[in-house]
Amino acid sequence: MLHLRVVCPPERTTAVVDLLKAQPGATHLIVLPGVAVAPEGDVVEADVAREAADEVIEQLCAIDLDHLGAITVEQIDTAVSDAADEAMAAAPGEGADAVVWQELLTRTGEESRLNGTFLGFITIACLLAGVAVVTDSTVTLVGAMVVGPEFGPLAAMAVGMVRRRWDLVSRAAVALAVGFPVAMLITAGGTLLAQAGGLLDVNAVRSADNLDFVYDVGVFSLIVALLAGAAGMLSMTSSKSAALVGVFISVTTIPAAGYAAVAAVLGEWQRCLYSFGQLVVNLIGVVLAAGFVLLVRKRTWTSQDNGRPLSTG
Template sequence: MLQIRVIAPAELTESVLELCRHTPGVAHVVVHRGAAVEPAGDLVAVDVARESADRMVGRLKALGLTDDGAITLEALGTVLSKAGFRADDEAEGDGADAVLWDELLARTREESSLSVTFLAFLCIARLLAAVGVLTDSAVTVVGAMVVGPEFGPLAALAVALVRRRAALARRAAAALLIGFPLAMVLTGVATLGFEALGWVALTSTRNLEQVDFIFQVGPFSFVVALLAGAAGMLSLVSAKSAALVGVFISVTTVPAAGFAVVAATVGDWDIAAYSVLQLMVNLIGIVAAGVVVLAAHRRLHDA
C-alpha cells in the first residue's frame, strides 16, 4: 500500500474526505485540522492500495490541490489491519501491475538530470569499459555495465514519448547527448595516457578474445536491447528495482562506447564504427521497448 498525504485548504478538506469515502482501496483516513503551516491548511493522511493510487492522485489534482496545497506519496511496508486487507481486496487489479504516472514522471525526471553525479558515474563506467577492453577482461566490462547510469535518461525518453512531455524529453536528451560525448572524450584522454605510460601495449583491437562480443552487431543485439528495455521499464513501473541489475548487465551501451574510444586510439576505425552502431542499436532498442511497455500499461489502465 501507499500513504497519500494531502495539505488542503480548509474549504477543500471535506471534498478530499468525500473522495476518500468513495474511492475503492482506501483505508485509514486521518485528519489534522489546521496542522499545515506552509502552505496553510489541514493535513489529511490516507492509506490506499497501489492499484487505486493513480486514480486517487488524479482526482486530488483535479481539486486543484497542487496549486493551493500539496500531495505527497510514500510507499508503506507491512500494513496489519482488517481495513487495510479489505481495501486491497476492494481495489481493482493487482498492485504489481499498477502504474503511478506521477511517481514515474518524478523518478525518471530525477534520474535523467545532467548532474555532476550522473556525469561522474558515466565517466567511471566508460573508464572501466576502456580498461576492460585494454586488458581483454570481460569481468571488468561487466562491472562497467553495472555502474553505467544511462538507463535513467533512456527510461525518461520512453516516458516522455508516451506521456508527451517535451520538457522531460529535452532533459533526457541533454543528459545523453552531452554526457556520452563528454565521457568518451575523457576516456580517450585516459586511454592515450595509459598507452603513453606504457601500462598497456595494445596495437589492435582485432585480436581480443574475451570482449570482442561488444562490437559484433547482429539481430540478437536488437533483441537483447528490446528485452532489457522491457524488463527495465517493468521494474520501474512495478517498483521492483532488483531487476534493474540484470538489465544493466545484459546491454552493451557503456562497453560499446568504451570500445569505440579504444579502437579509435589504435586506428581501428572500422571496429570503432561497429561499436558506435552497437551503441545506437542498444539505445534505440531500450527506448522502443520502454515505449511499448508503457503504452500497453496505459491501454490496460484506460480500458
C-alpha cells in the same frame, strides 16, 4: 501499499476526506487540522493500495490540490493491518500490475537530469569499460554495465514520447547527448595516458577476443536491447524494481562507448565504428521497447499530466 499525504486549504478538507472515504482502496485515514505551515492548511493522510493510487491522485488534482496545496506519495514496505489487507483486496487489479503515472513521470524526470552526479557515474562506468577492454576482463565489463546510469534518460525519453511530454524528452536527450561524449572523451584521454605510461600493451588489446561481442553489432544486438528495454520499463511501472539490475547487465551501451573510445585511440577505426553502431542500436532498441510497453499499458492512464512542469530539485 502507498502512503498518501495531502496538504490542503481548510475549505477543501471535507472534499478530500469524502473522496478518500469513498475509495475502497484507501484506509488508515488521518486528518490533522491546521498543522501545515507552508503552504498553510490541513493535512490529510491515508494509506492507499497501489492499484487505486492513480485514480486518487487524479481526483485530488481535479480539485486543484496540486496547485493549492501538495500531494506526496511514498512506498510502504510493511503494513501489518487487517484494514490494509481489506483495502488491497477491495481495490481492482493487482498491485504489481498497477502504474502510478505521476510517480513514473516524477521518477524518470529526476533520473534524466544532466548534473554532476550523472556525469560522474557515466564517466566512471565508461572508464571501467575502457579498463575492461584493455585487460580483456568480462568481470570488469559487467561492473561498468551496473554502474552506468543511462537507462534513466532512456526510460524518460520513452515516457516523454508516449505521453507527449516533450520537456521530458528534451531533458533526457540533453543528458545523453552530453553525457556519452564527455565520458568517451575522458576515457580516450585515460587510454592515451595509459599508453604513454607503458600500462597499455597495444598488441595484447588487438589480439584479445573475450569482448568481441561488444562491437559485434547485429540482429541479436537489437533483440537484446528490445528485451532489456521492455523488462526495464515493466520494472519501473510496477513494484518489481529488482529486475532493473538484470537490465543494466544485459544492455551494451556503456561497454560499446568505452570500446569505441579505446579503439579510436589505438587507430582501430573499424572496431570503433562497429562499437558506435552497437551503442546506437542499443539506445534506439531500449527506447522503442520501453515505449511499446507504455503503449500496451495505456489503458490504465487516468491522471492528466500534460503541461505539468518537471521537478528541478
